[in-house]
Amino acid sequence: MTEDWKFERRRNRLVDDLREKGITDERVLAAVGRVPRHRFVEQAFLGRAYNDEALPIGLKQTISQPYTVAYQTQTLAPKRDERILEIGTGSGYQAAVLCEMGAKVYTVERMRGLFDKTAPLLRQLRYKASTRFGDGMQGWEAHAPYDGIIVTAGGIEIPDTLLQQLKMPEGTTPGGRMIIPVGPRHEQIMTYVMRLAENQFDSVEMEACRFVPLLSRTQS
Template identity: 50%
Template sequence: MLEDSFRHKGLRARLVDEVRKKGITDEKVLEAIGSVPRHVFLDSSFVKYAYKDMAFPIGAGQTISQPSTVALQTSLLKVKPGDKILEVGTGSGYQAAVLCEMGVHLFSIERQPELYSKTKIALSGFKYRKLRLFLGDGYEGLPGFAPFDAIIVTAGASEVPASLLMQLKTGGIMVIPVGTSTQVMTRIIRISDQEFEKEEFGKCAFVPMLSGVAQKQL
């Protein structure tokens, strides 16, 4: 069973207020942030800081994004219950849990075996029935399950992967941080087979998006 005390719930309510003050107005997203016990996805040394709006290391050179960033990316996706979503970069599993709370069918891919194994265990405690996790190369996506209503990328890409764009359905949305040392949060809408519309939503900082599946460390 997941431990989720009254104290945890109180801290989450305070976090939701903070995220709202930072400009997130989508109540469904805020409700999901308020429902997910973020402390479950952090290493024990960071648990007491779980409900601060901060990023923390999670191993394998990766981080758990700060809740306001998770809320921003999620709100830009404009998801609806039942949407089929591809997440590139499962990481800690926190973003995946937020999306699952919103009733989507989520396909999430992670390239780090260490994180894939750890996160699969963490997410199993939630018993999300519409969640599928994969170990693989995020740049390739999951063409066998395409097209997707939306794609969310949780690492900084130097450019938008064409292979992922082709896995969006017409009218579908991709949210991806684009850039090298720093990134710009970018939303791309597929208008037609070869036509895409791009919007930018300010600077952000993510770990770099890498290709291939990482070697498991002994």
């Protein structure tokens, strides 16, 4: 059995597992089924790459649990060619899933050690994500406004800078939306936000979660 076939079988089992856990969007499941998650994990954890668990990637950071990636993606519901900003590139796995769904992905990472590893990996795997080393709390204004923003770290509150980079509604076209963990580190709630007007936003609390903290400033 070749390595590629072995990993493909494991990806298929992961997709089945996510479906059983409540992920219903077939586009999301198909994207997860195409992304080689084993390329985004440390060699020491290769055998666990397709388990539904978070894994260390160094610098006290983790690659998110596949269910969490699928859940955030399903909630954001990115459409083909939509502009999606990711805050916290991390391993690059979430960005790869978004790319597989046809989104135009912009992703910001504040930790130089992760950025220097992940940006080349995404290019090597031919994912056309635009990557940036910088303070994710500031978003990426040069490419705003965004149809969607996905935040892969938890903050005490939702940064206003990110809210202002969501697309404004136009006629019958809804405004931009965001999925972000909000709250203290051990009491975070996944929160869905939609822009209704220039300074008007609606938010819905989804389910409890646990993410690494959302921090400002870069780390070399």
